[in-house]
Amino acid sequence: MMSVEKNAPPQISFRRALFTVFLYIYLSFVDFMDQFIFIGLLPIIKKEFQVATITIGVITIVFICTRAILAPFFGCASDRYNRKKVICIGLFFYSLFAFGCTYIPKQGFWIFLLARLAVSAMAESCLTPVPSLIADLFGPEKRTRILALYMCTKAVFCIIASCFGTPVINLAGLNWRNALRITPGFGLFGLLLAIIVMKEPERGGMEDDKNGDEGTKLNCSCYTNLKQLLKSCHFLTFTAGILCYAYVLGAKYFWVPRIIRQARKDVPIEVYCWTTDCSYDDNLIFGIIKCASDLIGIVIGTEISKRYQKKNPNVDALLCGIGLFFCAPFFVLFIFFVEINLPAAYVSTINLAHNIISRIYGTDLQHLTYNSNNVDCIFPHFDCSANNS
Template sequence: MKTQTLGGTPKSPRPLGGGTGWRRVRPYPVFISFLLLSAPVFGYLGDRHSRKATLSFGILLWSGAGLSSSFISPRYSWLFFLSRGLVGTGTASYSTIAPTVLGDLFVRDQRTRVLAIFYIFIPVGSGLGYVLGSAVAELTGNWRWALRIMPCLEAVALILLIMLVPDPPRGAAEKQGVATTGDPRSSWCEDVRYLWRNWSFVWSTLGVTAMAFVTGALGFWAPKFLFEARVVHGLLLPCFREPCNSQDSLIFGALTVVTGIIGVILGAETSRRYKKVNPQAEPLICAASLLAAAPCLYLALILAPTTLLASYVFLALGELLLSCNWAVVADILLSVVVPRCRGTAEALQITVGHILGDAGSPYLMGLISSALQAGRPDTYLQRFLSLQQSFLCCAFVIALGGGCFLLTALYLERDQAQAQKSGTGTLLLCTHSENQRLIPGRGAPPKDP
């Protein structure tokens, strides 16, 4: 929600500089740049120090930065950009560490279900961010109030984290009755070398990068595309000056929430059932969903000038198929990486996914659109067609992502066996009561189904 709140507020500083091309995306790379620089640091800390304390620090940082940014005068735009960057730093702590905590609390089917619940709130949060930003800006007439409401929710999250969430030993849930001794404490560089030799991790990371590329482009440009499509159909008057009608942010936000909930649950449940008969189920499901999402996105773009209803339907199907993978790819990472460096693995996957994915895709879409528009008559229809055609590369990228997950399936079983062998030691727990205390506050570890 925090990252997408400004996306739904047409009066926010998001389109600084005006225009319909790349100039609309200036503040977003500041957030991404800070997140990318911070993710490896939090991954390192998460593998070696208290994860609960690190998560608490991250929430305080992004909450405080978001609240303070709502009081910054327009004369100090650099300070606003800095505060958005600090929000990215706080987000990095949660993105890298929270999945590893869940991985140490649950195993196998239970882990898949819990990750599904966790990752539901990526698309749901993004959608609610659009809705909240748009609704608050409409009600108050000031986009800053959207940033002032969020810290209330974050305070509740911090209290629940401190009171209810344990900080389990790394690898605690991997095997009942066995404590994880792992290898001797390795350096960060040794962890990185291990990860880049792990082909399941490498190919799945490239698949996630393709997903991030498309979701980043959709998250920024889809509301504008939907607005212009309705103008082309004569349902709205053209808008040549910001702010424009914000109803499309609400529509896209609602689509993201609904398809996100259904998609994450569908993907996780399909994975849980299918991997009982096929050990390569997880990457195959990811590949199938992305390969099916590519034509859906293509049809949503191509049909927009002729039939708006069909465009909305295929856009919703594409988002649904993309959402199927969020929990599944996290489960893949946790199963192929040894517990000692899962935080670093999450950090590297986030870093690569953002650098090659959503950090550049909004810029690229804007640049392509501007380049196409430069050689055409300056009409509203041609502007819409330029944006439509710039989106077509997303269908190609998402198909490449499906191919990356097919390659992941080739190495999955080998890397899972190596992670299980390297990640668990042979120190048997002496008594049943000690076994129950393996994860503080949770009783006996979950039994394998």
């Protein structure tokens, strides 16, 4: 049975709302840098724990699946409880597990892996509520541009995280445990900022149409929400589209650095090494290009959507379909370019292809926001800034 509960938190100033958005960007930066450093250190960690039978790919898949499975539960929790408390608790345990796992002895690899899974889960608990919080902090006329600002600035910070994480990985040859002890400090600083800056906004308080009920919050069970969502054709097709998009991005993250690494062996090119023995150069360059093209693609996609939304309400769906359609030929061109001219393959093909596909994420962010008059369920969080190692 659905009950209506009155809830009217104090209004939040525009300045505080912007500071809150930049706090979310900072949390994404910490999460990305932690992923970047951990994946880069995995070969060293495997060697110390003496677990050569487990591949890096399997470990990465386990982490991705963990975040994907837990995202709806954290979304459900943040939808029913105070989101500031959810984020603060997540940050505390994130820092605790991230720091504690560095003291696990060599005989406890599986305990170490479980601790890192807990770190990943706590990071997800902090990032899942972000789209709904942004929706409640800004009105419909500002929300699209704030979401674009969030994603663009997040992409810039991902580049900074990649550049900052590279020397950390290089210095980790002395002690990888010290390298993993950097991000817990950033996490505790984020917790302090969250306590000072964040305020819980009114759910659906920035919507134009509230049906006369100011500050209402709908409470219903997760089962009821899921039952209603599974009857929605829009939700099912949107989810299928997101899965296709995630599949394309995941395949690109997995295969592009490997193809380039193989091309370096087949076509010798003298390049300056940014990392120890050039071990992580391909991943670093690819990550920087990916984040830069995120910046361009999200701006283009958001502005096109904003300008033509009134003329064609289905512009988001059309833009997403066109973006995916044109990605295929550019990826095919990349396969041919990589054996002819590596810089051209990097700059033109990957950049342009990711530019197009980034528009999908820029426009789809609008669908992640919710109205308190609709089913109070948050869609799972898809992080476009995952490590590309």
